[in-house]
Amino acid sequence: xxxxxxxxxxxxxxxxxxxxxxxxxxxxIYNKIHLRYPVKVYPVNPKGGSFKRDxxxxxxxxxxxxxxxxxxxxxxxxxxxxxxxxxxxxVGAAVIISGGFAEVGRSDLQDRITAMARAAExxxxxxxxxxxxxxxxxxxxxxxxxxxxxxxxxHVGFVSQSGGVLVDQMVKFTQQGLGLxxxxxxxxxxxxxxxDLLRHLAEDPETRVIAFYVEGFGRNEGRAFVELAAAIPxxxxxxxxxxxxxxxxxxxxxxxxxxxxxxxxxxxxxxHGIVEARSEFELTCFCESLSHYPRGIDGNVGIITVSGGHGxxxxxxxxxxxxxxxxxxxxxxxxxRAGLSANIRDIxxxxxxxxxxxxxVDEDFLAAxxxxxxxxxxxxxxxxxxxxxxxxxxxxxxxxxxxHQQNGKPLVAYVPHVEKYRIxxxxxxxNRVPVASSIDxxxxxxxxxxxxxxx
Amino acid sequence: MxxxxxxxxxxxxxxxxxxxxxxxxxxxxxxxxxVPRFAWARSRAEALEAAARIGYPxxxxxxxxxxxxxxxxxxxRPGIADGEALATAFERFSxxxxxxxxxxxxxxxxxxxxxxxxHDFQFGPVILIGIGGIAVEVYQDTATRMAPxxxxxxxxxxxxxxxxxxxxxxxxxxxxxLVKLTEMALKFSELVMALxxxxxxxxxxxxxxxxxxxxxxxxxxxLGS
Numbered sequence: 001x002x003x004x005x006x007x008x009x010x011x012x013x014x015x016x017x018x019x020x021x022x023x024x025x026x027x028x029i030y031n032k033i034h035l036r037y038p039v040k041v042y043p044v045n046p047k048g049g050s051f052k053r054d055x056x057x058x059x060x061x062x063x064x065x066x067x068x069x070x071x072x073x074x075x076x077x078x079x080x081x082x083x084x085x086x087x088x089x090x091v092g093a094a095v096i097i098s099g100g101f102a103e104v105g106r107s108d109l110q111d112r113i114t115a116m117a118r119a120a121e122x123x124x125x126x127x128x129x130x131x132x133x134x135x136x137x138x139x140x141x142x143x144x145x146x147x148x149x150x151x152x153x154x155h156v157g158f159v160s161q162s163g164g165v166l167v168d169q170m171v172k173f174t175q176q177g178l179g180l181x182x183x184x185x186x187x188x189x190x191x192x193x194x195x196d197l198l199r200h201l202a203e204d205p206e207t208r209v210i211a212f213y214v215e216g217f218g219r220n221e222g223r224a225f226v227e228l229a230a231a232i233p234x235x236x237x238x239x240x241x242x243x244x245x246x247x248x249x250x251x252x253x254x255x256x257x258x259x260x261x262x263x264x265x266x267x268x269x270x271x272h273g274i275v276e277a278r279s280e281f282e283l284t285c286f287c288e289s290l291s292h293y294p295r296g297i298d299g300n301v302g303i304i305t306v307s308g309g310h311g312x313x314x315x316x317x318x319x320x321x322x323x324x325x326x327x328x329x330x331x332x333x334x335x336x337r338a339g340l341s342a343n344i345r346d347i348x349x350x351x352x353x354x355x356x357x358x359x360x361v362d363e364d365f366l367a368a369x370x371x372x373x374x375x376x377x378x379x380x381x382x383x384x385x386x387x388x389x390x391x392x393x394x395x396x397x398x399x400x401x402x403x404h405q406q407n408g409k410p411l412v413a414y415v416p417h418v419e420k421y422r423i424x425x426x427x428x429x430x431n432r433v434p435v436a437s438s439i440d441x442x443x444x445x446x447x448x449x450x451x452x453x454x455x
Numbered sequence: 456m457x458x459x460x461x462x463x464x465x466x467x468x469x470x471x472x473x474x475x476x477x478x479x480x481x482x483x484x485x486x487x488x489x490v491p492r493f494a495w496a497r498s499r500a501e502a503l504e505a506a507a508r509i510g511y512p513x514x515x516x517x518x519x520x521x522x523x524x525x526x527x528x529x530x531x532r533p534g535i536a537d538g539e540a541l542a543t544a545f546e547r548f549s550x551x552x553x554x555x556x557x558x559x560x561x562x563x564x565x566x567x568x569x570x571x572x573x574h575d576f577q578f579g580p581v582i583l584i585g586i587g588g589i590a591v592e593v594y595q596d597t598a599t600r601m602a603p604x605x606x607x608x609x610x611x612x613x614x615x616x617x618x619x620x621x622x623x624x625x626x627x628x629x630x631x632x633l634v635k636l637t638e639m640a641l642k643f644s645e646l647v648m649a650l651x652x653x654x655x656x657x658x659x660x661x662x663x664x665x666x667x668x669x670x671x672x673x674x675x676x677x678l679g680s
Contacts, residue, residue, distance in 0.1 A: 222577030255571025
């Protein structure tokens with residue numbers, strides 16, 4: 001199946017636009033595409049007439065010229081007829097927003113539209129979904145634009161079984177400054193499922209990280225999913241819900257009891273180097289980190305701080321996660337000491353965490369990062385940058401990023417996210433170093449790379 | 456890859472839904488998974504004869520199509536030192552529901568592991584390794600991987616266990632033979648792949664592991680519906 005009309009349409013028909021109910025989902029979708037996106041859109045309603053001075057087409061078949069995508073938001077029992085029109089009319093694809101299918105026991109209706117589409121090799125998303133959010137191109141969410149938090153174009157492709165989780169995750173991504181290449185709410189996933197979109201996003205040049213919210217796979221579908229995910233070079237992150245629903249059936253063996261659905265899911269993901277996120281927060285941190293650093297590491301962290309307390313907290317979080325904070329050998333310590341300014345040389349702590357103290361200036365950070373970038377004992381650097389320390393200039397984010405770029409060892413920074421530190425944060429982010437708004441967020445960003453390696 | 460003898464055991468067990476222990480041990484033996492010397496004794500005389508052949512001490516375990524969990528009904532007697540004790544155990548077993556004899560097997564020792572398999576709805580055949588024995592569900596110290604296993608999967612499973620030091624040597628406890636354990640797990644994985652969705656789940660619990668090797672002391676094979 002050709003997914004291009006689905007994700008890169010130039011013309012869209014919206015079926016179900018109401019002439020009397022401005023709040024109808026189809027009207028919301030029509031309005032936003034019509035007013036805000038660089039796409040030609042046609043309203044469709046069997047009554048015809050005109051809507052906002054545009055002609056309303058009685059059927060998809062009346063529309064002149066090619067139609068790439070149909071967005072269908074009509075009553076469930078009317079969907080098969082609209083779908084048949086789309087197929088006859090050679091529309092490229094559809095998003096079926098309408099509910100009233102398998103989720104309310106109407107599997108028969110869902111099977112009917114799925115069989116029609118499969119026979120015609122006609123791709124559709126849904127039913128019972130929000131559909132597609134393609135930043136800057138178009139979206140099919142029936143939520144008014146002013147109510148949504150809309151991430152910028154970026155490099156995370158996100159596929160969600162739940163529309164609600166997807167919209168909420170868009171808020172979290174935006175807060176983290178993380179952009180989307182494509183987001184898809186797949187609803188009942190009658191035809192196009194996780195595996196199809198994994199394959200699509202693997203080939204999509206804009207997508208660097210592929211993230212999923214999954215409630216469950218079909219029979220043996222999980223096997224195909226992990227095998228494909230392990231074979232593609234892009235990191236795959238999965239947030240699984242329904243961790244605690246096991247034990248509902250009587251089990252006759254210890255193995256069946258111990259290897260419950262979630263345990264198997266979690267272990268099999270790790271086996272294949274698929275990054276399991278256990279919360280929305282982890283999902284956001286992991287996507288941010290892996291969109292910069294797509295390769296796995298062993299997880300030996302060097303920590304640079306100006307506060308002993310921050311170093312200790314970060315070490316504890318790292319240890320809890322299973323990351324190591326190895327001691328630095330004498331040779332590395334000597335090199336570190338030699339690079340520091342005279343007034344902190346004797347008071348800085350050069351064990352790992354490396355505490356440069358509140359008297360450190362920009363050059364001390366640059367020297368310490370430079371040494372750690374070459375130290376073989378560590379494969380990642382976690383930098384705790386506290387801008388209230390007076391020796392830190394507003395250029396430090398950018399300058400540290402340049403040191404990082406010299407040798408590429410993954411660097412993540414924690415900077416408190418308040419407006420007056422914005423210039424430091426952007427100094428990192430615009431130079432492609434991820435910045436967390438909390439110490440644990442920064443530790444999760446390192447952990448993401450460790451989970452990326454098959455266990 | 457399954458031999459006719461193998462198919463016969465599975466076919467016979469199908470109406471019951473699970474394979475009784477002596478058949479399960481035979482099946483594992485055919486697949487190259489190490490099992491102890493054992494006999495399925497239908498009478499006291501057969502039990503005594505088997506024990507004499509195997510050599511005391513032996514373990515005796517009830518065989519009954521009605522008893523899936525033998526420990527729950529006191530159907531396992533380890534460390535039987537002589538014929539008198541064996542005769543007593545056999546008498547006791549004979550009063551249990553559905554009694555069809557007893558397994559008489561050599562006594563094993565070592566660290567107790569569980570090696571299991573399950574046909575998972577989402578992922579197909581998966582294999583579990585963990586700290587075994589009666590308290591297996593108390594400790595819940597296990598790791599699971601999708602089958603077929605690679606040697607590196609077995610290593611990472613063992614590394615994931617909280618109790619891994621019980622296997623790699625701890626305070627005077629010698630390390631178990633990790634090479635033999637890996638071999639056993641890989642043989643088991645081949646068997647599980649060959650059985651496919653004909654099984655619901657398999658427990659090998661306990662598997663006794665020592666510096667010399669690993670051997671399955673008890674096996675329960677539950678067939679798929």
